[in-house]
Amino acid sequence: MTVVDQIKDQLDIIEVISGYLSIKKAGRNYKALCPFHSEKTPSFVISPERQIWHCFGCGKGGDIFGFVKEIEGVEFKEALRILADKAGIELKREDxxxxxxxxxxxxxxxxxxxxxxxxxxxxxxxxxxxxxxxxxxxxxxxxxxxxxxxxxxxxxxxxxxxxxxxxxxxxxxxxxxxxxxxxxxxxxxxxxxxxxxxxxxxxxxxxxxxxxxxxxxxxxxxxxxxxxxxDKSRIVYNLDQAKTEARKKNQLIIVEGYMDVLAVWQKGNQNVVATSGTALTPGQLTIIKRYTPNILLAFDSDSAGSEATKRGIETAIEKDLNVKIINLGKYKDPDEMIQENPKQWEKAIKDAIPIMDFYFESAFQKIKKITPQAQKQASYAILPLIAKLKSPIDQDHYLKKLSNKLNLEPKILHAEMQNFLREQAKSGKIQGSLRQAEKLNKNRVQITLEEYLVAIILLDPKLQAVILKDLKSSDLTETFPKKLYPLIQEKSKKKVQINFSDIEKNLEQSERTKLNLILIKIEEENKKLTAPLGEAEITTQIQNLRNHTLVKKLKILQKKIQEAEAKKDTNTIKNLTKKITELSQKLSSIQNEG
Ligand SMILES: [Zn+2]
Missing domain, CATH: 3.90.980.10 (DNA primase, catalytic core, N-terminal domain)
Structure with missing residues (x-):
């Protein structure tokens, strides 16, 4: 048994993932809001039976190792170490x-x-x-x-x-x-x-x-x-002591300095961390979001207005965190406020204002009279932030607010916001997220027809007989189905209805994960069907596959024949021609049947 198997034996996927996300039971599976893409309704599915997770929104999926790798942002080795720790297994094989x-x-x-x-x-x-x-x-x-x-x-x-x-x-x-x-x-x-x-x-x-x-x-x-x-871009000061309270209160106070953390902590707010010198980085925000999506910033007024802080806040908005600002008034930092006026600190926490309102206030502070110049100035300051909001409801709310304040039609502001987004796309800022989307698509678990036909045998007893009778090993061209199908054929000789556990032992760890992913995907897709898949449909699919495979094989032979012709290799040409004729006949007979 490998260490990976040992760890999988010891740890339950539900236990591991619920340490990071809040999950809910939904039928046989569990569901959660996906931590890897932004969403309002959960499409992140965890199957305790299969010990696998899969997000139907962004397409990511895998076992506990894949999950820890993604969420901790670490390599496999480190994920192995983290999970071995959890399972109480000593690692001997690590370098x-x-x-x-x-x-x-x-x-x-x-x-x-x-x-x-x-x-x-x-x-x-x-x-x-x-x-x-x-x-x-x-x-x-x-x-x-x-x-x-x-x-x-x-x-x-x-x-x-x-x-x-x-x-x-x-x-x-x-x-x-x-x-x-x-x-x-x-x-x-x-x-x-x-x-x-x-x-x-x-x-x-x-x-x-x-x-x-x-x-x-x-x-x-x-x-x-x-x-x-x-890695300073991923560490915030005092998160180790603040995380429990942050989860409990569902809120995290972020200050700038070490001394501020000490003061706030002593005041009784133990859900406090510091950025200690850096502006909020995407890495820090990802880690914070594991504990709570609600953050309160207590920065001095100079830094709250600074470009670096603004960038951090924009990232937080993009990551769908709820950001509020604690107004420190005349005090230079939380430490000073708490020492001089502890009551006001308590009030300041309660009165923390949503970040968008904060930016509205600071943009309109400078405006005495609504002139076209002022309209432009204020909308340039605020529209980029509205554009970043994840929720269309929030966007609408703040567009209306801005249009009221500036005495402008919401339609005009909306058009201006679209303009801004296009400009930004041109300047390449959004290209990053487009690349991200492409990457997500590549990660998406796509099931091929071959995988589908072979895997569904393990799920549907009614279709099993049809597929085993119709589908030939020679119809398959892909490595994984080609390995899987003979195994299934072999087992089915001894047992009537076979399922995953019957062939599990004959698969490598990575193959087991892959098969589980295919199965959970088919299960979820099948749930959406109004009627179960029938034998006739499966037969058609097998014919399609056979057709496809023959065409693929013919193409390969034709290429080989060209090569042989170039070399004037008459013997090979003769053999290949014979094969091509056979395949062509097969193909036309299938097409006539269909
Ligand atoms: Zn997702």
Whole structure:
């Protein structure tokens, strides 16, 4: 038994997928809103019987491995690791070098966390500790977030970790060292307050450091570089501690800085994360959407209006997230608001306004009088956002609102929006999503006639006899049906009604998945039929297939004959001509029957 089989034995697909999506029972199967394309009615089907999922909207489908690969955005190896973990199975086959590296990096990050955390409670870290006290961070929070202090020294951490047995190269790879132009290697974080950055599973994978001595030459915040375990475009700070509460409240508060997270957390809103320095990226939003589609942004007014934030928000709208803005009023960040006026923070959360209303407000703030110039200005600011809304109802709502405010016909605005979309398509921005759509189409599970005829034997006892009698192995040309059909023929000699479990053992893992996908697709398609498929229809389909196969074979022979003629190979020509005559006769006899 392979590891993959072992894992599949241990894990139920319903259990795995329900860890990511909210699913509902629908007959024998389960349904969910597809996480891979945007939809309002569920077309994502999970079959516990077949241990398979398939989306009838975007066409993606597969087993638990395929699902984890897609939703985590990882390669097969990583999906294997995640699921093996879940199943409690130890992996032995993984490339030991890679495992070793990942384990080493994780160890180094854990050791570094302890190292920094230790120094916060020492004399050396007094300044950092005082700073936290001044910002009203309490000891419990310091523990929960494992906040630390990096001594103001070029090799304190390097010495500590090399004594623990790690090489300079390994520590460098973990992102904790810096190399200067002369090739000298030294501690990256020095004299800074340290925030360990953890992945959603709670493992420390990077660090953020805040400067304590104001210094114009050094950046206020310094983050770990990209490492084999840290992809900053996919990580938000504190999601590991916020995810449970985010699911429960069905809402996630997003702030900008580490200190904001601490303040909001202490205030009792434990569903809080930070983007820590980056604008919201598509990768971060994909991960956030796993926990809740409702996000509240508490950004200071400068960044809320910035281009980077706007791009992030547009991506969120495209991903069909409900974005609301928390109005911070005169305060520069959530931390300041909570320290100075905690009651107002509570109110600000309740009064958070939908993102579209926020953009309306800021666009119309600048407009004193409705002039043609102002009409243009406001519609250029808002129409692109309306165009991005997923729901036509929302689009209509905001188009009407805009038309009221600007005193313009909705029709005109609608035309203007279409113009805008065309412009954007030309400039290539939408081409990305067109390419995406093409890719989806390629992924779509298309069933060929051969696959259909062979697979339906396993589903429909009435059709089984007809197909087994009519369909010949020689009618099949595709690899998979050609392998499957003789197996079915063989088994059917010993048993009257055979089904999937009878031939399962003779198939490879990937073939089993493929067959299951074909079967679930046929089942779902059959549900849509008003009357079940009859014997006559199947007979016609077999004739069509035979016809098609003969034509295909004839074409191949004709090509071969041309080659033989070029070589003046008379013997081969004679043989081929004989075969062609036979096939042609067969073909015309079939066509006469039909
Ligand atoms: Zn889908």
């Amino acid at each position: 030991p070098k890679l495992v070793n590296e990942r384990v080493k990096l994780a160890e180094i990050n854990e050791k570094a966390t302890e190292f920094f955390h230790y120094f916060l409670s020492q004399d050396l870290g007094q300044k950092a500790f005082d700073y936290l006290k001044k910002r009203k961070v309490n000891p419990k929070t310091i523990e929960q977030f494992k906040i630390g202090y990096a001594p103001d020294n070029f090799n304190a951490l390097l010495d500590f970790l090399t004594k623990k047995g790690y090489t300079e190269q390994e520590i460098l790879k973990a992102g904790l060292l810096t190399q200067n132009e002369q090739g000298k290697i030294y501690d990256k974080f020095r004299g800074r307050l340290i925030f360990p950055i953890r992945n959603p599973e709670g493992k420390t994978i990077a660090f953020g450091g805040r400067i304590l001595k104001e210094n114009n030459k050094a950046p206020k915040y310094l983050n770990s570089p990209q490492t084999p375990t840290y």
